[in-house]
Amino acid sequence: MEKTLSLNDQAKAARLAANELIGLSTLEKNKALQEMADALEHRQKLILSENKIDLANGRNKNLSSAMLDRLMLNEERIHQITNGLRQIAALPDPIGSGLMEMKRPNGLDIRAVRVPLGVIGIIYEARPNVTADVAGLCIKSGNAVLLRGGSEAINTNKIISSILATAASSAGMPEGAIQFIESTDRGAITELLHLRKYIDVIIPRGGSSLIKYVVENSTVPVIETGAGICHAFVDKSADKEMAADIIVNAKTSRPAVCNTIETLLVHQDIAKDFIPFIVAKLAACNVELRGCERTRAIYPDMAEATEDDWSTEYHDLILSIKVVDDINAAIKHINTYGTKHSEVIITNEYTSAQLFQQKIDASAVYVNASTRFTDGFEFGFGAEIGISTQKLHARGPMGLNALTTMKYLINGNGQVR
Structure with a gap:
């Protein structure tokens, strides 16, 4: 029987995967995205079966019709998810693209290029499509991801993330690049928010109470998203x-x-x-x-x-x-x-x-x-990891570029200061 990793070990594995992802080519990442989309299509019946369980549980918990709509998958919505993954594959790869270049009077050549953020932890509620959207965006932008979905969609999210992780690994992505946190206990969120050693940024997607809790309790940098009045x-x-x-x-x-x-x-x-x-x-x-x-x-x-x-x-x-x-x-x-x-x-x-x-x-x-x-797909980003409502780093629908940071590359010929 396969041993379940602790959250700390999952985060550590994600960090190791992120170190490998940064060296992969656009061709390798696009191949993984295509195979991830194919895998979801091939296992559509299993996904819908697990989703029916979540919907039945949601009705028993008296979730509103609107919340059940967020949770529900059908063939059309799975097609939209797989189409989103293929659109991400078709988008330009941001990694390595130049942001600026200059030559200083002392002869130093200075360039700034886009690089991955590293390890992204995302906490979200009852929207299974987020699992695939986020995984796809992270793979294309060279980031490893830890997914923590809400209890309402636990069965759907587990099967989708498992299918995606297996397909990505088969296509050459490092083990641990896509991981799902199966615990629905709130303590898992608290632990995730304190894994600063391994995680570079936390992105909460959900209601105002979730976002407030994450912002007030995280030692990892947070990008606020989602609350929409x-x-x-x-x-x-x-x-x-x-x-x-x-x-x-x-x-x-x-x-x-x-x-x-x-x-x-x-x-x-x-x-x-x-x-x-x-x-x-x-x-x-x-x-x-x-x-x-x-x-x-x-x-x-x-x-x-x-x-x-x-x-x-x-x-x-x-x-x-x-x-x-x-x-x-x-x-x-x-x-x-x-x-x-x-x-x-x-x-x-x-x-x-x-x-x-x-x-x-x-x-x-x-x-x-x-x-x-206001949606990453509608803005031409293929998909989105969330709608940022803050002003630092990213704002609005967060596509591939929002999942990168910058690195300065400086070439000299012996200059000293």
Whole structure:
């Protein structure tokens, strides 16, 4: 019987794998990615069987329909996962690419090139596609990865990670390059956060409570991702039909993901006309609505929004609505309650669009388009390891380049200082 490695030993093995990955060619990494995609396709029935177990357990735990949707896999979603791996293989390899080059007056040649971060630990919740996306991005960017998924998807994640690790190893990747932490105990997260000797960065993907815990307890550097209290602001000049299409898409297409909107802000000049119009559209999609006092004066049947609603990521078909005086009030509200993820203004005024994009503090700021586009695939990155909401190292959808750092290469001919 194969012995289960301790978390410390897993991290140590990842460090050894990272030391080997850095020397692999683009051709070798792309071959591994193609074989990883093929392996998932060939073992699709087994993956779906394990996913059914997780879905049944989720229903028994009364997970919301939105959370079950995040957890659920089908043939189409597995095809999307494998297509994502193949797209990563087709992308340019960032490793070794030049960032700058100069020759100093003393004759030193100085270059800066991209290199892998090393070992990445990722903590995520009930989204099995993350397992494959992250593994693929890490292999292509020359990083080893430790995956710690949520208990809701434990069976699905275990089988996907096992298939990927076996395929990668068969294709020549070092043992330990892709590893899954099977323990669902929270203590495993705490231990992971203190393995600074082996791990270079921790990336949490999930709700605000998970991210807060990781940031406050990790001795390993952290890149914050995922928490998404996103807003749509309907300006006084907005096209009503366009606004409705964007709002319905941004709220209902996948309500449990981080780039869905949680609050709708409406300019007071159009509120009396627009609010009944959008309420009818959202009601048809079974969205529960909560409104401020001014909103409820227009539509009294709506539930009252509390102060907590403005800072809540619902992960569900729930939307809060607030009437604001003008664009400046909308910007103030967003910068107060937003999580620096994705925000949108619907407007026909160029100056309003410019002001909104200039003043809003977020990683992605849209004019007349759904926030649901904040995604590595939609941005042309093949996949993403997360949406960074911080400002250091990486921001927004994190593709291959975000999983690299830089190294200076200096060539001389005997210079001394």
